[in-house]
Amino acid sequence: MRRPVDSLFGRLALLFVGVLLLSHVAWFALMRLERDQMQSRYAVEEAMFLVDAVRQHVEREPDQPLPSRVQLVPADSPDVPPMRTEMPEPLHRFLDDMRERMPPGTEVRPGMPGRAPTLWVKGPQDAKWIVVPGQPLRIMRPIDRAPWFIIIFAAALVAALVAAWMVQKPLRALAQAVARFGRGQPVPPLRERGPRELRQLTRGFNQMVKEVERTEKDRAVMLAGVAHDLKTPLARLRLRAEMMDEQKVRDGVVRDVESMAHIVD
Numbered sequence: 662m663r664r665p666v667d668s669l670f671g672r673l674a675l676l677f678v679g680v681l682l683l684s685h686v687a688w689f690a691l692m693r694l695e696r697d698q699m700q701s702r703y704a705v706e707e708a709m710f711l712v713d714a715v716r717q718h719v720e721r722e723p724d725q726p727l728p729s730r731v732q733l734v735p736a737d738s739p740d741v742p743p744m745r746t747e748m749p750e751p752l753h754r755f756l757d758d759m760r761e762r763m764p765p766g767t768e769v770r771p772g773m774p775g776r777a778p779t780l781w782v783k784g785p786q787d788a789k790w791i792v793v794p795g796q797p798l799r800i801m802r803p804i805d806r807a808p809w810f811i812i813i814f815a816a817a818l819v820a821a822l823v824a825a826w827m828v829q830k831p832l833r834a835l836a837q838a839v840a841r842f843g844r845g846q847p848v849p850p851l852r853e854r855g856p857r858e859l860r861q862l863t864r865g866f867n868q869m870v871k872e873v874e875r876t877e878k879d880r881a882v883m884l885a886g887v888a889h890d891l892k893t894p895l896a897r898l899r900l901r902a903e904m905m906d907e908q909k910v911r912d913g914v915v916r917d918v919e920s921m922a923h924i925v926d
Contacts, residue, residue: 673825673828673829674821674822674825677818677821677822677824677825678818678821681814681817681818681821682814685813685814685817701751701754701755701758702758704755704795705755705758705759705762708759708780708782708793708795709759709762709763711731711793711794712782712791712793715727715731715733715791715793716787716791719733730793730794731791731792731793731794732791732792733789733790733791733792734781734789734790734792735789735790736783736788736789736790738790741770741781741790742770742771742772742773742781743770744770745770745771748771752771756769756770756771759780759782763782763784764784764785765785766784766785767782767783767784767785768781768782768783768784769781769782771795772792772795777794778794778795779792779793779794779795780792780793780794780795827855828855828856828859830855831851831852831854831855831859831863832855832859834851834852835851835859835862835863835866838851838866839866842870848870850867850870851863851866851867853867888925888926891921891925892922892925895918895921895922895925898914898918899915899918899919899922902914902915902918903915
C-alpha cells in the first residue's frame with residue numbers, strides 16, 4: 662500500500678503546510694498584540710489630551726462652560742465610581758498606562774459599567790474629578806480575522822504545493838528513467854530542470870546513459886570483428902581436416918571446427 666506521506670511531494674506538502682500554518686498563526690498573534698498596544702496607546706494619548714485641555718480651560722477661563730461630554734464632579738459626589746479591582750485585562754493595562762503618565766498621586770478610575778465609557782481623573786492639585794469620554798477598547802475576536810486568515814493561508818498553501826510539485830516532478834521523471842534503464846529499455850535524454858543540484862544529477866544520468874550505450878556499441882562492434890576474424894582460420898582448419906587421411910581423426914576435427922563455428926556465429 663502506497664502512503665502519500667512517503668513520497669517526496671507528500672513530505673514537502675506536509676512540511677509546507679506546517680510551516681505556513683505556524684507562520685500565519687504567529688503573524689496574526691503578533692498583529693493582534695500590536696493592534697491592542699496601538700489602540701491602548703492611542704486611547705491613553707487621547708485621554709491625556711482631554712484631561713490637560715480641561716485643566717487649562719479651568720485655569721484660564723473658569724467661568725466658561727465646558728463641552729457637553731466633559732464634566733467636573735465634586736470629590737464628595739455620590740456619582741464618583743468606586744475603585745474596582747476586577748476588570749478586563751485591556752482596561753487594567755490602560756489604567757496602568759494612564760497612572761504612569763500622570764503625576765504621582767493621581768487617581769484614575771473607569772466609569773460605571775453599563776454606561777457610556779468615561780474616565781475619571783483626579784490629580785493631587787485637582788479640587789474636582791475630571792470626567793472625560795473614554796475610547797472603548799475593542800477586543801479583537803478571532804472570528805473577525807478568520808476569513809482573511811483562511812484566504813491568505815489558502816493562497817500561500819496553493820503556491821507552496823505548486824512549488825513542491827515543480828520540485829518533485831523532475832525527480833519523479835528521473836526515478837522513472839532509472840527504472841526503465843534498469844530493465845534495459847531505451848531511455849531518451851532527460852530535460853535538465855529544477856534546482857542546480859537536480860540539474861547536475863540529471864546531467865550526470867544522461868552522461869551515464871550515453872557512456873553505457875557507447876560501451877554497448879563498442880562491445881558489439883568488437884565482438885562482430887572478432888567473430889569475422891575467426892571465421893577465416895576456422896575455414897582453413899576445416900579444409901585441412903577434410904584433407905586428412907584417417908577418417909576417424911578427420912571426423913573428430915571437423916566436429917570440433919563446426920562447434921567453434923557455431924559459437925562464433
